[in-house]
Amino acid sequence: MEGIHQDCTARARFELSDGKSCTVQQNYQEKYNIALKSPGANLLICKERGNKNFYPAELMMITKNQRVTIPQQTGQQSQKTTKECAVLPDVRQRLIVTGKEAVNITEENELLHALGIKVYPEPLILCSMVC
Incomplete structure (x- = not known):
């Protein structure tokens, strides 16, 4: 396509x-x-x-595991994909939290609790150095 x-x-x-x-x-x-x-x-x-x-x-149907490999893409397609997938850190953080809540990944989720999975209410914040 x-x-x-x-x-x-x-x-x-x-x-x-x-x-x-x-x-x-x-x-x-x-x-x-x-x-x-x-x-x-x-x-x-x-x-x-x-x-x-x-x-x-x-x-049209997309077959299972169908994908376009990097060498099959034109330079322009590769640049466009990279640009469209790039997300600022604060936006990515908000998307992660929204997705987490949308699929009920919370402390109150009984299935996760039964499986022994602990869910933290807030994202972990790590400090890092930029080289």
């Missing part, structure tokens, strides 16, 4: 081999007898053999 197209299956049109055009939604209905459940959803862009193809997101 290379990206997300700005159009949805109900609006995106392409030319057929006979010169006529149709929407992606119409093509899937007529050619494959598939009625798309989310015609307003954006299309996924996949590059295959140098060509860009557009697919309805609802028909």
Whole structure:
């Protein structure tokens, strides 16, 4: 997958081999007898053999353990991933606390208590030196 197209299956049109055009939604209905459940959803862009193809997101599947390795990414993709994943320490701390509370990782959690897991109410604060 290379990206997300700005159009949805109900609006995106392409030319057929006979010169006529149709929407992606119409093509899937007529050619494959598939009625798309989310015609307003954006299309996924996949590059295959140098060509860009557009697919309805609802028909795509990510296989188990599927991932893009670092060498498979372009430099731009790698930079974008790093930039989007970078989080300031105070924001990361807040996300950790919010997630902890959302899944009930607390002192009152009976399952954790039964397993002998002690949960501290506040995050541990460590001092460090910046070299």
